[in-house]
Amino acid sequence: HTRLLTVTGVQTCALRSGAVTILCDKDSATECGKIAAHFKTDFKEIEFKARNRNGVLFNKTLLNDSTPYKITAYLDADTLIVKDFHRLLNAAEDNEFVATQFADWTPKTSIIEKRIREWEGITPIDKALQYPVAINTGVFAFRKDSALMKNWYDMAVKGEKFFIPDEISCQIMLP
Numbered sequence: 001h002t003r004l005l006t007v008t009g010v011q012t013c014a015l016r017s018g019a020v021t022i023l024c025d026k027d028s029a030t031e032c033g034k035i036a037a038h039f040k041t042d043f044k045e046i047e048f049k050a051r052n053r054n055g056v057l058f059n060k061t062l063l064n065d066s067t068p069y070k071i072t073a074y075l076d077a078d079t080l081i082v083k084d085f086h087r088l089l090n091a092a093e094d095n096e097f098v099a100t101q102f103a104d105w106t107p108k109t110s111i112i113e114k115r116i117r118e119w120e121g122i123t124p125i126d127k128a129l130q131y132p133v134a135i136n137t138g139v140f141a142f143r144k145d146s147a148l149m150k151n152w153y154d155m156a157v158k159g160e161k162f163f164i165p166d167e168i169s170c171q172i173m174l175p
Contacts (some may be wrong), residue, residue, distance in 0.1 A: 023066065025059070049153075057166040061156045064142065064149035076138035092141035097148040099170060105134035107171065115168045122158050127175035135174065137167040148173055 022041055024032035025048045036043035046066050048059040060074055071089050075081070091098040105112055112134040116125050142149050148170070155173055159165035 057164065058153060058156055060137070061149075061152040061166050061169075064144055064146060067144060070144055071141065072144065073141040074137075074139065079139060088139070088141045092143055092146075096146040097140065097142045097174075099135040099137055099140040099174070102134040102136040107131050107134055109134055112171070115163060116171060118162050119159055119168065119172060123155070123172060125172055128172040131171065131175050135167065135171050137164075137170050140170075 022032050022036045022043045023046050024043075026045060029045045032045075033043055035041075048055075048066070049062055063072060063074060071093050073085060073089050073092070088098060088100075102112070107113055107116055107129045113129065116128050119125050119128075152166070152170060152173065155169040156165045159169055162168065
């Protein structure tokens with residue numbers, strides 16, 4: 001299996017038997033080229049469909065369009081890997097899409113509930129408010145054929161004016 005590790009705004013790395021490929025947008029090509037050279041990895045520039053506001057957040061909702069790999073794991077640039085994350089990749093293989101829990105929060109945590117309620121009138125939110133955990137899209141994994149990934153961008157742009165539209169739209173879509 002080939003798996004993709006994505007890092008927001010700067011680089012995307014595919015893990016394949018120890019090999020790494022860094023994918024980035026044009027604006028990050030110089031920095032990513034230096035990172036690739038330093039770590040002796042492959043490097044490829046790709047074109048993202050960035051929007052003016054929250055561009056990086058929207059780009060990660062489109063990773064299924066860019067990844068040539070069956071299983072993809074995404075990690076925000078501020079994520080530090082301290083343990084093997086194959087459990088995340090295996091869960092994505094079995095479930096199409098998996099996201100990590102945001103601390104010990106639930107959709108009833110006041111700040112999360114407030115963010116979900118902003119979407120009232122745009123899409124049904126009742127099931128999202130009943131979901132057992134609040135999710136963090138700073139770390140997620142998916143199969144290339146994931147239904148959520150195929151529809152995530154279109155949902156996220158509906159909340160473009162809201163804070164973290166990628167994360168809250170995903171929270172709404174998961175149920």
